[in-house]
Amino acid sequence: xxxxxxxxxxxxxxxxxxxxxxxxxxxxxxxxxxxxxxxxxxxxxxxxxxxxxxxxxxxxxxxxxxxxxxxxxxxxxxxxxxxxxxxxxxxxxxxxxxxxxxxxxxxxxxxxxxxxxxxxxxxxxxxxxxxxxxxxxxxxxxxxxxxxxxxxxxxxxxxxxxxxxxxxxxxxxxxxxxxxxxxxxxxxxxxxxxxxxxxxxxxxxxxxxxxxxxxxxxxxxxxxxxxxxxxxxxxxxxxxxxxxxxxxxxxxxxxxxxxxxxxxxxxxxxxxxxxxxxxxxxxxxxxxxxxxxxxxxxxxxxxxxxxxxxxxxxxxxxxxxxxxxxxxxxxxxxxxxxxxxxxxxxxxxxxxxxxxxxxxxxxxxxxxxxxxxxxxxxxxxxxxxxxxxxxxxxxxxxxxxxxxxxxxxxxxxxxxxxxxxxxxxxxxxxxxxxxxxxxxxxxxxxxxxxxxxxxxxxxxxxxxxxxxxxxxxxxxxxxxxxxxxxxxxxxxx
Ligand SMILES: Cc1cc2nc3c(=O)[nH]c(=O)nc-3n(C[C@H](O)[C@H](O)[C@H](O)COP(=O)(O)OP(=O)(O)OC[C@H]3O[C@@H](n4cnc5c(N)ncnc54)[C@H](O)[C@@H]3O)c2cc1C
Numbered sequence: 001x002x003x004x005x006x007x008x009x010x011x012x013x014x015x016x017x018x019x020x021x022x023x024x025x026x027x028x029x030x031x032x033x034x035x036x037x038x039x040x041x042x043x044x045x046x047x048x049x050x051x052x053x054x055x056x057x058x059x060x061x062x063x064x065x066x067x068x069x070x071x072x073x074x075x076x077x078x079x080x081x082x083x084x085x086x087x088x089x090x091x092x093x094x095x096x097x098x099x100x101x102x103x104x105x106x107x108x109x110x111x112x113x114x115x116x117x118x119x120x121x122x123x124x125x126x127x128x129x130x131x132x133x134x135x136x137x138x139x140x141x142x143x144x145x146x147x148x149x150x151x152x153x154x155x156x157x158x159x160x161x162x163x164x165x166x167x168x169x170x171x172x173x174x175x176x177x178x179x180x181x182x183x184x185x186x187x188x189x190x191x192x193x194x195x196x197x198x199x200x201x202x203x204x205x206x207x208x209x210x211x212x213x214x215x216x217x218x219x220x221x222x223x224x225x226x227x228x229x230x231x232x233x234x235x236x237x238x239x240x241x242x243x244x245x246x247x248x249x250x251x252x253x254x255x256x257x258x259x260x261x262x263x264x265x266x267x268x269x270x271x272x273x274x275x276x277x278x279x280x281x282x283x284x285x286x287x288x289x290x291x292x293x294x295x296x297x298x299x300x301x302x303x304x305x306x307x308x309x310x311x312x313x314x315x316x317x318x319x320x321x322x323x324x325x326x327x328x329x330x331x332x333x334x335x336x337x338x339x340x341x342x343x344x345x346x347x348x349x350x351x352x353x354x355x356x357x358x359x360x361x362x363x364x365x366x367x368x369x370x371x372x373x374x375x376x377x378x379x380x381x382x383x384x385x386x387x388x389x390x391x392x393x394x395x396x397x398x399x400x401x402x403x404x405x406x407x408x409x410x411x412x413x414x415x416x417x418x419x420x421x422x423x424x425x426x427x428x429x430x431x432x433x434x435x436x437x438x439x440x441x442x443x444x445x446x447x448x449x450x451x452x453x454x455x456x457x458x459x460x461x462x463x464x465x466x467x468x469x470x471x472x473x474x475x476x477x478x479x480x481x482x483x484x485x486x487x488x489x490x491x492x493x
Contacts (some may be wrong), residue, residue, distance in 0.1 A: 040089045046078030046122060059119070060111060062100070063164070066348035066420045067108030071098065074117040080194060080202055080228040083118055083139075087226065088200045090116040091482060098485045099226050102142045102166020106351045106451045109222070109485045110169070120168065123228055128153055133234040134191065139168050139227045143177075147336050156237035156332060157189040163337045164345070167230060172221050173448035173487070174402045176410070178243060178301035178335060181272040181390030183235050187218035187402055188395055194229035198482035202228075216473040219402030221447050222486040223470070224477045238332035242309040243301035245326050245338070247286065250294025252320035253277055253368040254361075257385070259319040260298055261359050264408070269390035270304030271312050277371040278382040280323070281342065290323050292377050300327065301335060342380070348420035350427045353449035354438035355407035359385070363440045370413075370433040380416035381426055383433060385409050401470055403462050404444050411437050412449050427451070447487040458487050 040048065049059045050073050059074045072095060075086040090097045096115030103110050103121075111117055120140025126149035127136045133155060137146050144163035150156050158179040160170045167175075167186065175186025183189060192206035195213065203225070205214040216224050248256045260275055267273070275298050282291040298316050302309035306329065317325055330338075356363070367383055374381035389408045397405050413433045415426035445461045459467060470489045474481070479491050 040075075040085055042085075044078070044082050044085060046076045046082045049074040049076065060117070061345075062103040062105070062108060062111050063345045064104070064106060064108060064349045065346055066350065066423055067111060068420070069108065069111045069113045071112055071117045072114050074119055076119045076122055077140075077228075078122050080123075080196060083120070083123075083196045083226050083228055084200045084202060086116060086118045087196055087198065087482070090118075091198075091200075096485060097482060099168075099222050099483065101140050101168025102164060102170070104162075104165045105169060106349060106449065107453045107487075109453065109487075112485055115485075118226060120166075120226070120228070126150070128155065128234070130155070135232045135234055137167060137230050137232065139194075139229060141167050141230075143167055143170070143336065147333055150234055151237075151239060151331075151333050153234075154236055154239055155234035157232045157234050158183050158186045159336065160186075161336075162339050162343045164340060164343075168227060169222065170448060171230060172217060172219075172227070174219050174446065175448070176386060176388065176392070178241075178272055178332075179235070179237065179303055180386075180388060180392060181267075181269045182303055184391035184395060185402060186232075187400055188391070189233045190218055190230060191233055192231040193217055193227045195225040195227055197225040198478040198480065206231075212469075212473050213477055215399075216401050216470055216477075218400035219447075219466075220470045220473070220489060223474055223483055223489045225483065237303050240306070240329050241301055241303045241332045241335060242306055242313060242328065243299075243330055243332075243335040243338075244328055245297045245299045246316055246319075247280065247290070247323040247326075248296045248298070248320040249290075249323060250277070250279075250296060250371065253294075253296045253371055254364055256296045256298065256319040257359075257364045257367065258361060260316070261364070263315050264387055264389070267387075267389075268304070268308075268312055270309070271300060271302050272387065272390070273298065273300035273316065274384055274386040275299075276382055276384045277367065277374075278380065279374070279377050281377070283341075285326060286324060294371060294374075295323060296320075296371075303332070347380075347416045347418055348423040350415045350423060350430055350451040351412055351449045352430050352434045352451055353410060353412045353446040354434055354441050355404040355444045355446065356385075356409035356411055356437065356441040357407050358440050359409055360440070363437055366436045367433075370429070370436065374429060375426055378418050379422070379426055380414065381429060382412075382414045382416075384412040384414065386412070398466060401462075401466055403446065403466070404442070407441055407444070409441075410446055410449075412446070450487065453487045455488075455490075458489065461487060
């Protein structure tokens with residue numbers, strides 16, 4: 001029997017429901033009292049799903065199939081007040097809280113065993129103020145929904161490369177995508193946030209209100225509260241941009257990556273690119289003789305004047321002998337969803353990353369070696385190098401909590417298998433590749449591309465001064481570390 005504790009639910013039904021709840025959900029029955037559950041129910045616009053609920057198995061699932069946890073309750077929040085109530089409920093019960101936006105946390109932070117998942121998926125309303133070039137989006141909005149709403153007006157802001165990711169997790173950790181060099185990180189475009197803090201208060205953070213909190217939200221992850229509403233700056237983009245991918249043979253990896261790297265110093269900010277060393281899928285857009293063979297993808301987006309763009313992207317077409325060239329005019333919305341099929345839910349995944357200050361030839365050789373030694377399909381073992389600089393580097397270091405604006409490159413080593421049991425050897429491969437390449441940077445990782453949130457890793461994700469300032473904000477807004485299922489910045493006490 002479904003146990004939705006929502007507003008308007010008849011009292012008798014609710015009590016019956018509670019009994020059913022107790023009978024079918026031992027772990028909850030043992031700890032959660034009727035009165036406290038009733039407290040959670042009062043005035044709630046969303047719903048609560050517990051063990052034994054027919055929706056439970058679906059509701060507990062997250063994008064990464066390597067993560068298999070069983071929360072005590074999943075609160076599908078329907079309003080900011082629901083979120084505040086769920087935070088208070090979890091605290092009073094001493095249960096861990098997992099906050100879920102788009103559910104793409106690699107490390108599995110948007111679920112937990114025996115705790116309370118606050119699922120924000122219903123908070124996905126997007127309102128666009130065309131005149132002010134602002135968008136207001138609920139805390140559980142995914143980029144696909146956000147892009148669709150803003151592109152109706154020919155506007156956009158930097159979002160992720162895969163449209164199913166949530167703007168919550170992505171923005172709070174930094175957030176790069178096809179517009180990153182032109183318009184900065186997603187967090188650079190954040191203008192304000194409505195935040196439910198650990199004590200259940202609802203605050204507004206911006207440059208003028210709770211400015212330290214606002215600073216921390218732009219790179220410090222989900223440590224400081226639940227963001228129920230984001231306000232973003234928007235820019236004129238599209239509707240058609242020059243974007244896509246050029247595929248080269250894997251045995252040309254060194255030549256292609258070195259050639260790409262050499263173009264970057266003169267690359268205009270309107271052009272954001274990255275390279276991916278992977279295996280070609282058996283997809284209709286790849287010539288059949290290249291299916292399941294190693295390849296290098298050079299992907300890019302020119303979101304400026306299309307006439308100038310042709311000249312700007314031309315050198316990307318002659319880095320080797322292309323297998324196929326799919327870079328051309330396309331709707332920005334399509335570009336935003338181009339990589340979705342390769343990253344659907346239902347697989348086991350691991351990512352590990354490093355910011356790189358430089359990419360000398362020897363680093364590229366090492367990259368190519370790891371590519372050569374990577375597993376074949378159906379395992380996806382990929383090495384991506386994303387190029388920053390541009391608008392990212394123009395924001396003064398330390399003016400947001402984002403890790404590293406000075407490093408022009410971000411390496412991501414990704415492993416993905418259909419079955420979770422098959423993942424471990426490929427995790428080892430990804431870690432080894434990261435270790436070999438991380439020496440070309442300061443050792444910092446991107447908090448959004450980390451498969452494990454262990455303390456050493458978290459410290460290594462931030463320069464010491466940023467880490468210390470994040471801790472001070474944590475002390476002020478979450479001194480008991482209520483929000484600890486994240487890339488956790490523990491309070492000092
Ligand atoms: C396939 C794939 C593609 C990706 N592509 C990119 C990319 O192009 N660019 C990029 O920068 N990153 C990318 N990432 C990394 C991505 O930014 C992180 O996985 C991010 O955590 C996803 O956010 P989410 O809301 O979907 O995840 P969730 O699992 O829901 O949340 C992740 C973390 O953020 C917190 N959180 C989420 N929403 C809120 C909120 N509203 N309030 C408070 N805390 C919140 C959660 O507590 C959790 O700790 C990608 C990841 C995947 C798996």
